[in-house]
Amino acid sequence: MTTENQVVHALKEMIGGNSLLKVGRNGKAHFRHFRLAKDLSGISWSSPRKDKQETIILVSQMDSLLLGQKTKVFLAKPMPELKTLSFSLLYSDSEGFHRSLDIVCQKQREFDIWIIGLQQLINGIDDKSITTELFQDAKTELIINTEQSVDDLVELDHLIVLNSAQIDQSVFGVYTWGSGINGALGHGEDIDIPSPRVVEALLAYNIKRLACGLHTVFALNGIFCNNDLTLLYLMFYYLLKIIIKALLSNIRAEDGKVYSWGLGKYGILGQGNLRSRFAPLKIASFKSSNVIDISCHELHAAAVTSSGELYTWGKGSENFNRLGYLCQNKQTSPALVHSLSAYTIFSVACGYNHTLAVTNTGSVYSFGDNSNSQLGVGDTEPYAEPQLVTVLNDENIIKVACGKYHSAALSAKGNLFLWGLGDDGQLGLGNYNLSTEPTILHIGEKKAKVMDVACGDLHTCILTVGGLVYAFGSNIYGQIAAPSMNKFHLPYRISFNTSKRFVSVSCGSFHSAAITENGKLYAWGLETDGRLGLGDCKQRSSPTEVEGFRDKKIGRIACGSKHTAALIILSSSADKKFKSSWRTT
Known part of the structure; x- marks a missing residue:
């Protein structure tokens, strides 16, 4: 041996x-x-x-x-x-x-x-000890560009471009914090970090989207991703095809590339092997494709390309298949879901054992485990091949979200549908029952419209068009910020110490986060491992502003199981200030 x-x-x-x-x-x-x-x-x-x-x-x-x-x-x-x-x-x-x-x-x-x-x-x-010894003298691991020689790696100091003439007016910085096990934070080490820290290896890249799993992170670069279209679609959903066509025509060769890091178990990083990565590495399989959406959970990941193809990878199964094709063991590189090739896929979401995909016509397909009716097809039978969620046929769905065993779908008209396991009230339907098919959620007497949704393991957070945040489900760790630790089976409006409207929400397994219209970040719920970014490991049962971003503007937030990642917008007027802090943050 x-x-x-x-x-x-x-x-x-x-x-x-x-x-x-x-x-x-x-x-x-x-x-x-x-x-x-x-x-x-x-x-x-x-x-x-x-x-x-x-x-x-x-x-x-x-x-x-x-x-x-x-x-x-x-x-x-x-x-x-x-x-x-x-x-x-x-x-x-x-x-x-x-x-x-x-x-x-x-x-x-x-x-x-x-x-x-x-x-x-x-x-x-x-084996952590092997990688620790090999990289003990390195400041960080560098990204390998598969179009260049392995010998052409540059030092980190040259990767961080300081000349303003060489940097685009809009610079996006990726920050991570929380559990660093298996390199999940992308800093070249596996220690927990309770406060936001910049991922230096990605500073020169135009990252536009993040996705976090158990101990993994995916970063997608490019000029746009599908979530940029969500609000536009709510306002002008009948023009979506025209908008997409115009934006796709402007995609550059370097856009739509995916970087992954963290735990490599089951091949979930899509790198063709089982190795854990302690710093970002480009997924070589997407060299000739432009990815516009990315999602992951504990066991698998999925991506949508600009040509409307769906790719999945990670852990397979003998009894059901969360990957959408026959795979009994593991798929270590992205593989095409051939059964959906006749459709143009627009968006995707991964649950623990299931996957949801949205077409450009607003239809939803689901596959994988269905023991808790998380597929929304009216039964509890597993499906290895994608199934059309017929109840949503006329709803023009633009976004889907998955919890561990429940699912959500948002329509172009701002209607939200939920289904699956409801034991903790995570469906918000006024009961704790399992729902075998999508059921519309009503928010208050005025039936407010929804513009964003995120699912945790046992809870759900939603954002209304008016910029209000509601949550429902388990509050055992304060993840829905309700006054008691009980379960809530109806939408509970969360109170914040700001008058600003909110523009985005995200859920981890047992924590939540939201971004205001002026780019401030609030977090609450379980704080073990520092996942809230508040500098300690104290649980928060009410939203608390993340102090580390007081002088920064948040563009996106992605909560993983035990860690969190964010995109920071560096405006042209603040470039000099932030560039000087890149090395010390």
Whole structure:
């Protein structure tokens, strides 16, 4: 059995590099210098006749190892005397074709080192002590751009551009706080942080959307994402197709890329392996696609591209499938949900064991576990293939949200529908019953219209068009900010110490957050691990402004299970002030 010390030694040796005999497809063999990238993202080798991008294999592309000389390349020109020093790395190239990298080592020691190291990279490195030793001298892990050489990594100081002429007028900074286990905060370490801290590796990127799961974060860059259209749709929903077409025509090549970090279990990061990431890494599978929506939960994630395709990845299941296609074990890279290919998908939401997808015509499809009727199709049978939620057929749905076992859908007219488990009042329908189909929620006598919705494990938060925040469900940790710790099965209006209207809400498992029209952030609920960003671990049963953002303007908020992420808007007039604080925040 390979020990931790052997793994660390092998990876360090690979980073230093070795001269290995590479056997080409034409049968010719040449010595090439191979080495592993310092951030363990891939291997590269020297070649005088090839472009740099042709001499890189990312870990996300690696499939398996074959010992000996078993591939077509080796069989065409066998070298029996070197069989015990030979191996082949099977991988998928950038076009999706299966390839083999065929290697002959000079010594047994080199063979052992590369076999141990490559096998560990393919399996995923979940051992904290291994990554700690490998990165103990590094300030942070850098993002690998899959379109460049592994050798072309730049230092962090060059990544943070300080010349205002080189930075766009609108700069978005990603901040995270809370539980840092498995690198969930993206700072290159796995410690809990109770106050907001900037994710330095993303400062040069135009991040527009965030999604948080159990110990994971996804960041989406680009000129827009689908949530930018929600308010427009509420006002002019009959013009949505025209708006989308105009915006999509302006997407740049670098827009719509997704970065992920945190726990790599089940392949939920979409990097093609099970390795946890302690800093942002671009998902290579979306190199040729523009992503406009991203969602994740504890076990899986999903993304929608500008062409209307839905991709999912993460943990599969034998009894039901939250991924929308047959997968009994795990899917480590984004895979197309083929059964929805005939439709143009606009938005997606992930629950614990189920998924909801919205088409550009406002229809909703659901799939996965249905033991609590969270699919909204009128029964409790699981569905591996997407099912049309027929009750919502004429409602023009523009957004969906998932709790652990309940679901919500928002229509273009501001009507909110909920269904699934209601034991804690999380459906807000005046009872604690399970609802097998979507049921409209009524808010007060005037039946206020809704513009945003978010679901926690056992509670729901909603935002009305008038800028008021309501919540219902379990209040065991103060997550709905009600005066008692009881369950609430009707919408409860939350009181804030501000007269400003609210523009966005988000829910974690047991905490909640909301953003005001002037960009201030309020948080409440369970504070374990520092997930509220208030600098301590004290539970808050009423909304409290996050002091760390007093001089900043919040653009978006995403609550994970035990951590939180936010987008900070840096206006042109404040750029100088904030740039000087990037290194010290």
